[in-house]
Amino acid sequence: MLKKLAFAIVAAFAGSSAGLAADIQPVLLYDVGGKFDKSFNEAAHVGAEKFSTETRISYRDFEPSSETQYEQALKRFARRKADLIVAVGVGYSVAVRNVASQYPDVKFTVIDAIIELPNVQSITFRENEGSFLVGMIAAMKTESNKIGFIGGMDIPLIRRFERGYQQGAEYVNGDITLIENYVGTTPSAWNDPIKASEMARSQYARGADIIFSAAGPSGLGVIQAAKDTGNLSIGVDSNQNHVAPGFVLTSMLKRVDLAVYMAMKEASDGSWQAGHRVMGLEEGGVDYAVDEHNKGMFTDEMKARLEQARAKIISGEIVVGDVAGSNSSH
């Protein structure tokens, strides 16, 4: 008991001394997918948590319940003198543009969109490069020579995943067949695991044995369908290998956590800069996930081919195709 008390006092002191240093007030805003989507938003949450435990600076976060709340949330935190507002998701682009021009003293970091304002840092990813690698994995692993892709909302940003995936698969095997579906055309497509799961079942029934889903929370439906039908799926954004061990071949990591962590870290040590930052394979922004759940599915030969392709993409020998307008500015 006494020990605990002493510990608490020490902790409180440590906390308050950290508080004496000019702490910044970072804020993290998720998109409508919600904080614990096991994918995109959760990656952002992990990044902020890492920053917070490392620096003992606490952060605020908020889950808007609809897109119309984006602007209200941004304005609210900007008015309350937050130092840095990190908004994750392409849906924030117009809202960040509007609010950032109204509050030039507040720093904004937006992920997945490009906003050209002196107080906005835009971070985008080369999702096509990471998708290229998981496309190779799918092509090397498939037995039916048919692979599937399920996108969330049908927008250029998600088409970019598909583009890289297809190119990577064809790089391994020129006559592989790709089946593609998109859950919808509105933001609700991110939150429809039931529809995504039906699409996945239909793709498996048509002969695909591996499906890559780039669909946020909807992708959980694809993983569920893989588990139910005894096929394989590929997760996205966060490492989703643990969601259904043995049925998730790998996950295309999009290091939103790294982006959020870096933005907050830079803001706290003063090196934060407005402008555009691209995170591709070279910068460690995208990758494929290997952990205890799926390492048995990779042979040394596969790994060697993947590392070779990675080196070629970084050196520019392989150019992964892109989709116009994936990170539009407003």
Place this chain on the structure above:
Amino acid sequence: MAGANKKLPLWAEAGLLPTLNLLAAFLVSGLVIWGLGEDPFLALSLLVDGAFGFQEAIGYTFYYATNFVFTGLAVSVAYHAGLFNIGGEGQAMLGGLGLTLAVFLVGDTSPFLAIGLAILGAAVFGAAWAFIPAWLQAKRGSHIVITTIMFNFIASALLAYLLVGPLQRPGGQMPESADFPAGVGLVHAHDLLAMMGMEFEQSPLNVSALIALACTFAVWFMLTRTRFGYELRVVGKNHSAARFAGIPVARMTIVAMMLSGALAGMMGLNEILGEQLRLIGNFTLGYGFVGIAVAFMGRNHPVGIVLAAILFGALYQGGAELAFEMPNITRDLIVMIQGLVILFAGAMEHLFRDPIERLFMRFRAREAA
């Protein structure tokens, strides 16, 4: 005699009962919040403070309330004619579309004309969307509840199609239109007050709140002070009697629904023309459905609707504020609190009404004795 006695005095009907219902809803919410390990009293004070504690909060509360006044009035006008309009959501979407088309049509030439046309466009498109189910009800007997619900889905699909197709903002990825031309938009309350020399914090509250109040008065006047309103209510009370009295029931049905649709359509004035300044795919956010709860909580009286709308506005704004302040309280819990208020104040109003009525009867019996 017993019927006359059963009537509660106005202060109990309009003050005591809603307060009791609200307290019961907060009590249950408080228990849940307590179960989550948060202080329910702190949560309540954050909610109230977040809704009315400072100027910006008040602005937001009345901004949300404006939406609910429009949709609540829409439900109520149809209800007085005996029609249950569940299509407020779809009519509001179409109203937003009409408004946007009007703005893009003339916004570049004359912003002033565009605003006028936009108000008209919102009402006309909303009314037109209500016309089809109304006509089907009046002439073909298709039940209005079913058709209006289905028209919500059609409206949302239509809007999604237009916003990822012809109306999508150039280079955009989300279902939203391009920005409105500069100068097209309703004046904000803080700008208006500044013109009159008063300071008010920035908030999205805009002149459409005044338009909503004007509509409230117009609906009250129409329902209680005009022959048309009287006929409308007769149709609502008894079709056969109305027909016997020579009131054209089919025409009244259609006109009442179109008025209802126009009111719902004007919700876009507040959201689109007042604040967002671009058409967004799902800008209605279920406000059309909340309108049903608002209308019934306000006992379908225009003044009651305004009060109920303010209550719901406060719950929306205070709830958002609560979610900002208490990380443990998620957006889903806020929805639960709103749901409990609807449950106690709307669906379970007899829970307190019956005992209180009995109490009043006993008092009266004693007084008489």
